Amino acid sequence: MEKLSVEIVNLLAIMAVICIPFLKTKGRGILTLGVITLGVLINSALAFSVFTNGPVEYFYPGSWVTGSIPVRIDYLSAWFILVISFTFLTGAWYGVRYMKKYSDQSDNLALHAVAFILLYTSLIDICLVQNSIVFLVIWEIMALSSFVVVIFEHYKIATLKAGFNYLIQSHICILFLTIAFIWLKVKTGSFDLAAISTFTASQTPITGLALFILFFSGFAIKAGFVPFHTWLPLAHPVAPAHISGIMSGVIIKIGIYGILRVLMLIKTDMITAGYFILFVSVITGLYGVMLAIVQHNLKKLLAYHSIENIGIIGIGIGLGTLGLGYNNQVLILSGLGGALLHVLNHSLFKSLLFFSAGNVYQATHTMNIESLGGLIKLMPRTGYLFLIGSLAICGLPPFNGFISEFFIFNGLFHGLVSGNFTFILIILFTILGLVIIGGLAFICFTKAFGIVFLGSSREEKHHAESIEEPKRIWPMYLIGLLIVIIGLFPLLFNSFLINVVSQFHPGLESLPKMQFAEILNTLTTVGWYSFGFLGMIILVYFLKLMISKRRTVAKGETWGCAYPVPTAKMQYTASSFVRSYRKLAAPILSIKKEKAEATGLYPENIMQKTHAVDKMETWLIDKPLRLLRRVLNSFVFLQNGNIQAYILYGFVFVGLALLLPTLIEKIVVIIKFLNQL
Amino acid sequence: MVSLILILLMSLFFSGFIIRTKSILSGRKGPGLFQPMFDIFRLWKKGSVVSTTTSFIFQIAPSAYFASVLMAVLMIPHGNNPGFISFNGDFIMFAYMLAFGKFLMIISALDTGSSFEGMGASREALFSMLVEPAFFILLGSFALFTGQTSFHEIFSTLHYGSHISYLLGGLASFVLVLIAMIENSRMPLDDPKTHLELTMIHEVMILDNSGFDLGTIMYTTNLKFAMYGAIISNFFIGILPLEISIPMFFIIQIGFAITVGIIESFMARFRMGHNPQFVFILTSVSLLIFFGVLLVLGKFA
DSSP states (O other), rough: OOHHHHHHHHHHHHHHHHHHHSHHHHHHHHHHHHHHHHHHHHHHHHHHHHHHOEEEEEEOOOOTTTTEEEEEHHHHHHHHHHHHHHHHHHHHHHHHHHGGGGGTTHHHHHHHHHHHHHHHHHHHHHHBBBBHHHHHHHHHHHHHHHHHHHHHGGGSHHHHHHHHHHEEEEEHHHHHHHHHHHHHHHHHHHOOOHHHHHHHSOOOOOHHHHHHHHHHHHHHHHTTOOOSSHHHHHEEESSSSSHHHHHIIIIHHHHHHHHHHHHHOOSSSSHHHHHHHOOOOOOOHHHHHHHTTTTOOOHHHHHOOOOOOOHHHHHHHHHHHHHHTTTHHHHHHHHOOOOOOOOHHHHHHHHHHHHHHHHHHHHHSBBBBBGOOOOHHOOOOHHHHHHHHHHHHTTTTTTHHHHHHHHHHHHHHHHHHHHHHHHHHHHHHHHHHHHHHHHHHHHHHHHHHHHHSSOOSSSSOOOOOOOHHHHHHHHHHHHHHHHHHHHHOOGHHHHHHHHHHHHHHOOGGGSOOOHHHHHHHHHHHHHHHHHHHHHHHHHHHHHHHHHHHOOOEEOOOOOOOOOOOOOGGSSSOOHHTTTTHHHHTTTTTTEEEEEEOOOOSSSOOOEEEEEEEEHHHHHIIIIOOOOOOOHHHHTTGGGOOOOHHHHHHHHHHHHHHHHHHHHHHHHHHHHHHHHHO | HHHHHHHHHHHHHHHHHHHHHHHHHHTTTOOOHHHHHHHHHHHHHHHHETTTOOOOHHHHHHHHHHHHHHHHHHHBBBBTBBOSSSTTHHHHHHHHHHHHHHHHHHHHHHHTTTTTTHHHHHHHHHHHHHHHHHHHHHHHHHHHTTTTOHHHHHHHHHSSSSSSSHHHHHHHHHHHHHHHHHTOOOOTTOOOTTGGGGOOOOHHHHOOOOHHHHHHHHHHHHHHHHHHHHHHHHHHHHTHHHHHHHHHHHHHHHHHHHHHHHHHHHHOOOOOGGGHHHHHHHHHHHHHHHHHHHHHOOOOO
């Protein structure tokens, strides 16, 4: 049954890709929607059946290149299939309305639709296939198709630049993975991912650790761990809104899937691995949010927040890994469980935020926070949905972000009271990091929501377009609903999570019933409490309404300190809102400032520009690249545009490739001969 | 249950004590203990003026702010009597609950589109971010010290071991008094009695609130003070029986209020740019407590 449904989904995708060129623009939209929706339904059914009936495993014979191809659908795969499918469902339905603006670019849309379907199918297949060659091939399809969907507006130079950056970085990721897989193949002779287990079990922990770090670096590029994050803030702002949502919601999560998969299979020194992941994750979280605050582009701000949330997920994974190392079951459950739940939660609120940002973009044609304002009156539904997303991403109750952060915090505090000195210290600094991340996210989203949606418009030119049509809004409502539901009923996905986590540590089911019930009870209390909180807000508000019904409520101007003609330009801006923070963080951030001050008797126009520079990008990418270019420039004479010369290079290369082995053999023989003398 | 009633009771005349202390120290007669509460009652009875720039968020924020503080109060235990709600890790939810209220207050300040209120909002967001680590490390140290992770269990098992716990309690009170001052935007950081918008934090955020909403916000401030006072008192009450612990609760709360009054009378407000350094002191003192706990537990490797 499972085999059949996987095949149907793949066949459907291939059929759709073949059919799309023969349809009209409208037909293409409907077909894409239909295929994605059908695929999502089938895949969700598959995932649920795995959760009820247990993991599935079957083999394809494969070819002489790949060997037999194992397909294993376990709980981890099923969880990620569910997360991916939901975001693609909402993304596709939202995207169809979003792309209406571009309906005149028919060919471009066709390519977009094809890539979109390929992207979904390849993401799902990555979760299933466990043969390294096939895995890499599908990974490549995923990387290419996501590149194509990102550069939809390829006639803009910025889009193309960001797109190529993304393409190159995805391939560095593939390079790491390929090296790791070749190593495995050479050592074990098998393409099956299970070879990771058999190989590392027979080696010293150091070898396992090296293999793990190789895999981790590869997947970290996809996930956006610092310092491999630089493609994210470039690619997100230029992609269409639904693609940004999907990219931030699930494409980067496939990196997390990879890390979790390797962690599940690898047998190594889990304690060192755990400390390593924790360290990287805390840095990632802090760095992401610190840069997010000073961004002026709404989508770029959200992209940096994806990095931050990857950090939070990483903290959960690190904690769980430490739990695996120390054999502490509560740590495993709250660490990995929290991380997995945060994967789902982040995919929800981040896609919601990006879709809202998309609405803002199509209504105002700008993403510059400084020129927006007062949008909640123009587009109230988008505004309140963005608010729900903001509250959730800050981890505030009663929304879903709080539940996963609570999970992780609970594990951290549990770790604090049980452990030795180094462990306690590391946990303390992780708590410190997580708290500061939370606080900075708080600043960032008060700024993002407050400046974009509240107050009055900072530039008059907004044309109030009616973009809040029901067909565009309902996928967003669906996400918002799920955010609130997870916040109020935290136990909703717990049986799933326990299944997934028990795969990492087979003994988990034997966790003392008492402890287990305690953790679950805590969550139930949190849920009820959140209900109470909502009730309390409504109660107090109604109390206020009742009382003020009998009083006069007058309308008036905002208090301007007795200044009678306030203008929208006098409002607090985003830059001024984060000014004190910027001053405080100045040693770590680097901010480029341009200033023209008023001088002389008849001053010219004054202006001030600030632009946040990603220091990591400068040091790790820009500078080495510049160096590389300088070195390679000295070989520029080779590229002389002369076809004969190129043919000569070809011959030289072929000759060298053929002769070199023989030549080396001869040299070896001579050396041996000399040695014998 | 006990703690809820006690805190609500204390919140009625907490700021009365502060004002009284300040007036006595400056040689004035000063108003009665209940005068701040009378002012709030009067505000509750008044009508209001709402800016045309604002949206629904401005309307609901004060209510949500009050609700969030009230829900946080529900978690505070009274010595051996657990709060209304108590579960493992409740202090995490406590902190996030307060943050929710603050989030709405900050965006409601931005909702007015004023040139001043954003300034207060910006500072409030920054300082509350800086305070959070101190609170979490403090609670983390006590969690480590007692091996428990909920308010009630931490406080009820605090004094089973050596008397060093009272010393830790003293240090913790220092941190909490200052956290309360920062959270309520009182003297060393912010002067609620100033008349210049440029130097205010909390007061400038609520420039546009009037009538019932303003009253609610002012009452919430009192409630917050009483809540922090209750946490401080918990460091010393331990498992004492009610007939001793209730008078002790009031003594500590009034002592807290008088301390606030004294600080406000004799300290000048810091320059705004120096405030972050001051707030970092709290984090470092909390770290000191943490390492003290490690020392006491003999966990230094």
